[in-house]
Amino acid sequence: MNYFLVKSEPFKYSWEQFNKDGRTFWDGVRNYQARNNIKLMKEGDLVLFYHSNEGKNVVGIAKVVREFYQDPTTDDANWVVVDLSPVETLKNPVSLEQIKAEESLKEISLVKQGRLSVMQLKATEFDKILEMGS
Template identity: 55%
Template sequence: MNFWLVKSEPDAYGWYHFTEQGRAIWDGVRNYQARNNLRAMQLGDQVLFYHSVINPAVVGLASVVKEAYQDPTVPDDPRWVVVELEPVMAFDLPVTLSQIKSEPLLANLSLIRQSRLSVMPVRPDEFELILKMGQKRMLDDRMSE
């Protein structure tokens, strides 16, 4: 299994839109490196869903449910592909970009090194750490419920 991170602006297509839709065609990628990452995704791969621009943070987890195929928004251009994703779970706490940047174990994360890339691989150790950070509820949060 491989791990990935996809970025989306929450006003254009955020976690809420994704979960309401229930399944999404991840289209519109027009960067060759990001496209190559889409092509490398395999059925069952786990994907971190990242809100960019406004309150940047990893907000949820998705899964690849259909591997790369021709992007239907540009049927005459074979260079571009899409994958299909389904939401798995929302994070208890968003993992903010500032938290990611302050964590030494995430210093080599592509999100930091190639901030404009919209689809990127994540190493298993990075994935596990971000997942743990997103699922950890602080004592103060529990007391306020």
């Protein structure tokens, strides 16, 4: 299993809306590194959902329910999406400040590459963030 973190501005697509929808394709990625991370996602992989700009919190867990395919919002073949479904809301959102303060998370892309919208996490990093949110 692989682990990832995706970022969304809550006014554009919030965790609450994602839960209402029950499933979505993750579109709008226009960065090659983020796109390459989408291409690594396999069905069943777990994904942390992070509210960026407003809140700056990891708020929930999603899972990949369909592997990458052409982004339906563009004709440009460079861009792909995956389908995600919500799994669980974190009991306590985990803030960016908490993540930055945690020694074992200092190397994650959320800290090192703040603008990257889709990033891979190690299992230990994923588990640590879940522990912080329980």
